Amino acid sequence: MASSLPRFVSPGAEAELIPQGRLSGPMPWVIAIMVALTVIAAAAGLAFSNTARNASDALTGGITVQIVNANPAERDRQAQAALRSLRATPGVVEATLVSQAEIDRLIEPWLGAPTGEGAIPVPALIDARLRDPVSGEMLGQLRRTLRDVAPAARVDAQSTWLKPVFSAIGTMRWLSIALVGVLAFALAAAVLLAVRTALGTNRETIEIVHLLGGTDRQIARVFQRAIGFDAAGGGAIGLALGLVVVLLLGKQFGGLGAGLVSSGALGWLDWILLALIPVVGVGLAMFTARQTVIRALKKML
Amino acid sequence: MSNAAEGEIVQFDNVGLRYGTDREVLSNVSFTLFPGGFYFLTGASGAGKTSLLKLLYLAQRPSRGAIRMFGSDAITLPRERLPALRRRIGVVFQEFRLVSHLSAFDNVALPLRVAGVAEREITKPVADMLEWVGLADRMHALPAQLSGGEQQRVAIARAVIHRPEMLVADEPTGNVDPDMAVKLLRLFEALNRLGTTVVVATHDVHLLKRVPDSLIMRLDKGRLSDPTGALRYPPRVPRPKGEAL
Numbered sequence: 001m002a003s004s005l006p007r008f009v010s011p012g013a014e015a016e017l018i019p020q021g022r023l024s025g026p027m028p029w030v031i032a033i034m035v036a037l038t039v040i041a042a043a044a045g046l047a048f049s050n051t052a053r054n055a056s057d058a059l060t061g062g063i064t065v066q067i068v069n070a071n072p073a074e075r076d077r078q079a080q081a082a083l084r085s086l087r088a089t090p091g092v093v094e095a096t097l098v099s100q101a102e103i104d105r106l107i108e109p110w111l112g113a114p115t116g117e118g119a120i121p122v123p124a125l126i127d128a129r130l131r132d133p134v135s136g137e138m139l140g141q142l143r144r145t146l147r148d149v150a151p152a153a154r155v156d157a158q159s160t161w162l163k164p165v166f167s168a169i170g171t172m173r174w175l176s177i178a179l180v181g182v183l184a185f186a187l188a189a190a191v192l193l194a195v196r197t198a199l200g201t202n203r204e205t206i207e208i209v210h211l212l213g214g215t216d217r218q219i220a221r222v223f224q225r226a227i228g229f230d231a232a233g234g235g236a237i238g239l240a241l242g243l244v245v246v247l248l249l250g251k252q253f254g255g256l257g258a259g260l261v262s263s264g265a266l267g268w269l270d271w272i273l274l275a276l277i278p279v280v281g282v283g284l285a286m287f288t289a290r291q292t293v294i295r296a297l298k299k300m301l
Numbered sequence: 302m303s304n305a306a307e308g309e310i311v312q313f314d315n316v317g318l319r320y321g322t323d324r325e326v327l328s329n330v331s332f333t334l335f336p337g338g339f340y341f342l343t344g345a346s347g348a349g350k351t352s353l354l355k356l357l358y359l360a361q362r363p364s365r366g367a368i369r370m371f372g373s374d375a376i377t378l379p380r381e382r383l384p385a386l387r388r389r390i391g392v393v394f395q396e397f398r399l400v401s402h403l404s405a406f407d408n409v410a411l412p413l414r415v416a417g418v419a420e421r422e423i424t425k426p427v428a429d430m431l432e433w434v435g436l437a438d439r440m441h442a443l444p445a446q447l448s449g450g451e452q453q454r455v456a457i458a459r460a461v462i463h464r465p466e467m468l469v470a471d472e473p474t475g476n477v478d479p480d481m482a483v484k485l486l487r488l489f490e491a492l493n494r495l496g497t498t499v500v501v502a503t504h505d506v507h508l509l510k511r512v513p514d515s516l517i518m519r520l521d522k523g524r525l526s527d528p529t530g531a532l533r534y535p536p537r538v539p540r541p542k543g544e545a546l
C-alpha cells in the first residue's frame with residue numbers, strides 16, 4: 001500500500017500526473033551550461049563596471065606633473081617649487097610628491113632595480129587632486145602657472161591617457177550585458193522546446209486530466225514543477241562551475257598586479273548578484289514553462 | 302430558454318453537431334435529463350452515440366442549438382468554468398483512456414487528486430473501489446498489464462470514485478463477460494439510487510431490460526427518437542421519474 005502513496009509529498013499529488021523522467025533528459029545540463037556562462041559573463045560585466053567606476057572616480061580629478069630634467073638638484077628644486085605653487089592654487093585639494101622609493105618600485109618591473117649613482121634619470125612626479133573633474137581650461141591655467149616656477153614641468157590629466165582604456169572597458173561592459181541577455185533568451189528558448197516536446201509526449205494524459213476536470217493551472221503547475229526541479233539542479237551545478245571559472249580568472253588577473261584589474265575586484269554585493277543568477281534562471285524557466293503550457297491548453301475546450 | 306422545469310440536470314434544445322465541414326452527425330437533438338434518472342442511449346454503430354456523450358461530458362461544443370447543464374448555459378460558459386462542471390460528471394470512455402504510466406490505483410485516484418482531496422482520504426476509498434470491481438490484487442498493475450475487461454473496470458472505478466452527480470458511460474460493458482456486465486450494471490444502479498444520474502450508451506439490448514426503471518433514447522443516423530416521450534424537451538411533465546432521491 002505504501003508504494004501507492006505519492007512519491008512527491010505535495011498538495012494534490014499533481015506531480016504524479018505526468019511522468020517526471022520524460023521531462024528531464026538533457027534539460028538540467030542545458031540549464032547548467034547556460035547558468036555557468038551567464039555567471040561568467042555577468043562577473044566580467046560587473047568587474048568591468050567596477051573598474052570603470054573606481055578608475056574614473058580616482059582619475060577624473062587627478063593630474064600628474066612630471067619634472068623632466070637630467071640634473072637631480074635642479075629637478076628637486078623645480079619639483080619643490082611646483083609643489084608649493086600647486087598647493088597655493090585654488091581648486092587643488094591635494095598635491096604630493098611621489099617619493100623616490102615609490103617611483104623606483106613603479107618602474108622596477110620595466111627598468112630593473114636602480115643601481116645607485118648614474119642610473120637612468122627619472123622624472124620627478126607630483127600627484128595632485130583637483131576638487132572638480134579636470135577641464136582643459138584648468139589644465140591650461142595650471143600649465144601657465146607652473147611655467148614660471150618650474151619650466152621643466154609637464155602637466156597631464158590622468159584621465160586623458162586612460163581614455164582609450166576607458167572606452168574599451170565600456171565596450172566590454174556592454175558586451176557582457178548583451179551576452180547575459182542573449183543567454184537568458186537562449187535559456188527561455190531551450191525551455192520552450194523542452195516543454196513543447198513534453199506537451200506532445202504527454203498529450204493524451206493532459207487531455208484525460210483535462211476531461212476529468214483538471215484546470216489549466218493544475219496542468220501547468222505539473223510542468224512548471226518538473227522544469228523547476230530540473231532548473232534548480234542545473235542551476236546549482238552551473239553556478240558552481242561558473243564560480244570556479246570566475247575565481248580562477250580573478251586569480252590570474254590578480255597575479256598581473258596591475259592597479260586597474262584589482263580595482264575591478266568583485267564586492268560582496270557582486271557575489272550576491274552572481275548567486276542570484278540561478279535563482280532568476282529557475283524563475284525564468286518556470287515562467288516560460290507555465291506560459292507555454294497555458295497557451296497550448298487554451299486551444300483545447 | 303425555459304427555466305420553468307425545476308432541477309433538470311441537462312437540457313438539449315435543437316442541438317446539431319458536425320465535425321469540420323462534413324454532414325451533421327447529430328441533428329435537431331432535443332431532450333431533458335432529470336436528476337436521479339437512469340438513461341440508456343442506443344443506436345447502431347456510427348449513429349452518433351459517442352458524439353452525443355462527448356457533448357454531455359463537455360469534450361465538444363455543438364455546432365448549433367442550446368445546451369444547459371447543471372443550470373448553466375454550456376455554450377456561453379467561459380472556458381475557465383468548465384473544469385468545475387466536469388468534476389460533477391464521471392465518464393467511462395469507450396476506449397477507456399487510462400493514463401498509461403499510472404497504475405490502476407493511481408488511475409482510479411486521479412479524479413480525487415485533480416479535485417485536491419488529501420492523500421490520506423484517497424487510499425482507502427480507492428482500494429475499496431478496486432476491490433469492488435474485483436481488481437484488489439491488480440492495484441499496482443499498469444494498464445498495459447491488464448486485460449481489456451480489467452481495463453474497463455478500472456475505467457469504471459475511475460468514473461465513479463468521486464461520486465459524480467452524473468455518470469456518462471460509453472459502452473461500459475463491451476469487453477466484459479455477461480456476469481461482470483450485470484455486476485457493473487448493479488454498481489450503476491446502486492449509484493443511481495444514491496442520486497447519481499446515469500447515462501449509458503450501449504448496443505446490448507439485453508442490458509436495457511435489466512434496469513426496469515430506465516428510460517431509453519434511440520439515435521438513428523444522428524436523429525433522436527424518444528419512443529416514450531419521457532425525454533421531450535420542453536418537457537410536458539416536469540419530473541417524469543418521481544422523487545427518486
Ligand SMILES: Nc1ncnc2c1ncn2[C@@H]1O[C@H](COP(=O)(O)OP(=O)(O)OP(=O)(O)O)[C@@H](O)[C@H]1O
Binds near residue numbers: 326347351353395504
Ligand atoms: N472526430 C471525428 N471527426 C470526424 N467524424 C467523426 C469524428 N468522430 C465521429 N465521427 C463520425 O460521426 C459519426 C458518429 O460517430 P460516433 O462515434 O458518435 O458513433 P457511435 O454511435 O458512438 O458508434 P459506435 O457504436 O461504433 O461507437 C460517424 O459517422 C463517425 O464517422
Ligand SMILES: [Mg+2]
Binds near residue numbers: 350351352395471
Ligand atoms: Mg461510440
